[in-house]
Amino acid sequence: MRQSLLLLALLLPTLAQAWGNHSPMCYRAFERMPEVANAAAVKAEPLVDFLRDQERSIALTLDAQEAWARAHLPGHAPRPEALRFVADAKRSDAERRAAFLRALRLSPQSRLALYLQPDPREAASARPPIDAELVTVTKPGAGATQRFVALQPGEMVAPLAVLASACDEPDYGHDLNLFDDNPGHPDYGFGNQPFGNPAVSIGSQAPFHMGFFHQGPVFNTLAPSFARTFTELRVQQYGTLAVLAWQTGHAYWGWRFAGLALHHVEDLTQPYHASAAPGATLRHMMWVNLKAQLGAPADRQGLVVLQGNRHFVLEQFQTRWIIEAARKQQDGALELALRDTSRDARYPAWSVGYVRDVVAAEAFAAGPATDGAVVVGAPAKFVTDPNFDFAANEAQLGPELARDMQGQRDALQGQIAELLAHFGAHSRNALRGLLKQVYAVSR
Template identity: 50%
Template sequence: MKRLLVTALLTLSATSPAWAWSNHALASYRAFESMPQVAQAAPVAAEPLEAFLAAQAQPLAQLLSAQDAWAQQHIATYPPLPTALRFDPAVAAQGPQALRKAFLTALRISPQSRFALYVQPDPWAAPPQAERMAHDLVSALPARDKDGGGHHFVALRAGEMVAPLAVLASASDEPDYGMDLNLWEDSPSDWGPGYGFGKIPFGNPNLDFSTQAPFHMGYYHEAPVIYMAAGFLKRTYPMLRIHQYAGLSELAFRTGHPYWGWRFAGLALHYLQDLTQPYHASLAPGFSSARLIGINLLAMLGMPGAKNDMVILLSNRHFVLERYESQMIQASAQARQSGSVDQALRDTSTDASHPAWSETYVRHTVAQQAHTLGPTVTEQMLASVQPGYVNDPSFDFGVHAKAIDLVAEVASQGEAQRQVLESTIATLMRNFGAHSRNMVRGILASTDTR
């Protein structure tokens, strides 16, 4: 049984989409415009990364060492940072590029990470006067348009004053720009083999976007039989990234670098927000362990159809959920009229119903909630979306998504179906907003400077 289940889970996890919400920045703007500590915070001066690193080299070395020790204690599958990658503050004497490289490799993120000075403007605001910034100056990944919305970047000058809300929201989308690519022993990169993470636990090591998945998904609440058969599912590291970037944010705020306080907080937010997506906190929402075993048993007997169908169905449902949310939030921005998603993101009524921010909040509150909602969300999609999109394994929604007006398609099914799906997405986005604000409250509460 273990061999059967391992084969099924490897197939399933290897084909799971690596992206969660399509454009985190658009949702983060709405989530934080209702939080005065962010929306009304004084503008901050944009600061190059190298300037922050040079000013705080010694505290950074101490922080990164402490974070490595924390991860060894709190993340069971965490591989310790190799000695050769430890951050040495003396590297500052070698110049800004050497300092930057030492910092990125000590974090064990891609050395191709841009960390440009930029913002992704709020589409609700007046169009920025600055010229567009080329995509490849911000992202190490090619431009993608699976959600139909694209991304719009504008450059900041060093010293330019910028609203914290813009810094925070923009950075919340940034980890999808290549920061977690090719970090594995079997990655086709110059850096991955030396990072010490071992071979990729799931996903295709030769597909760039797939290699980031173990840092953006957290399978913390599967049935014991799943872990008995497939311990590799425990090798996911969103909690590592959250701890790293939240700690850097706190350091930046405490030492008089508020731009990087907000920027690092936004990076930490990304991983928390990913885990509000049920398909990032559950391996196979709507499929029981027994059903997984049965499906793979058929495959081992020479009948792989059910397993292949399951993979396509899960991928389609994942993309449908995100496509609908993306279309809704973009339509609201274009019309300058709030829809149910915008209202849910701004809604602070549930913020205090969750525990106070702590190191276990992401695992025991965010991921647990999303995992629990997975079967219900799946049932509601099946009840409201055209069966061809969510219950037909012969149709690959990801391939055709750009050409599909999903909002119009669901509306054509009837008002009741539309309300079911929009209520489902509103629930998820209300959680997205509440958990995001609670994280930032926790970061700000730990610092003396706001």
């Protein structure tokens, strides 16, 4: 039976994106948070300026990150010594930047360009548009809502815009093909991809954006590879760099790295990223895998397709609703939920265990209700037919989905609003935690 769930790990989950476009949601979540709204404009600077100016401090910070990960993260894959970031004033900016990406174990193709994703609620930006390929390694899909504008070195920019733009950025290829069985992998020491299909490029980022921390001991024994996720590592890496940047006068990169860290926190507010299969019991997963081993794989494949379809439908519905309301400059249930600061204090203060013990635990618990709301709220053919692959037909079916859901969506609206209230509260609590560290260091 253990082997049967290991086979399932090759298929579930393959969806690496949790919320589609994070930026419009982050504009709403932070626009009235005093620490962001009242923060002074910051001067944009290329990454290499920060790296050159703070090379020695960055080296110490990255070493401390690795030591922390080895001490606190179960299943951590130790960083090979050859990837250690060592200060070297004689090397070129390009060499320094490449060394930084290696030490963080990010894709060598990561752009980290100067750009913004404007708030869709505002009028057209006066800044010139920038080609998506200069910002993201991944090719935007037909229904992508991201729009990028150029940011010039030395230009003053609002922290809200920097933060909200960066909240979407880790989906731009930072975590693609980093495992030993991925094509063209960079020898980062992460081992083989623990779940998902290693031959599917976009799926290779899933273990950095998902966290299955609450499946239970039986599931963990039968499918131990699901426990190998690296979301907490990314939060720690980006978060400590944000603190360093703020402390050393590089405020632009403080807000930028903070947004990168928040992305991974926000991904785990999505139940389909905190549970291997929110709509299926462990008994059902074991049963369909046993049947597959006995030569009847249809039910297992159906489970994979249905979970993927429901994830896509939830994401499509949420993204279209947010964008449509933003362009009309209207507030609805989602916008109110994202801004709802009354929930923030219901959670414990930000800590080392917050991502695992608070964010992921809450999303895992919300899994069955979320999956049920999708089934009730969406047209049946999109979420109950295992022979229908929504992802393969997303561009054509998006408008049909939006039209057909008009009379059926109340339950799903309410559940998404609840999830986005979690998204906003955890994002603000995480940011408060990072800013508190800045204050603690400066005293």
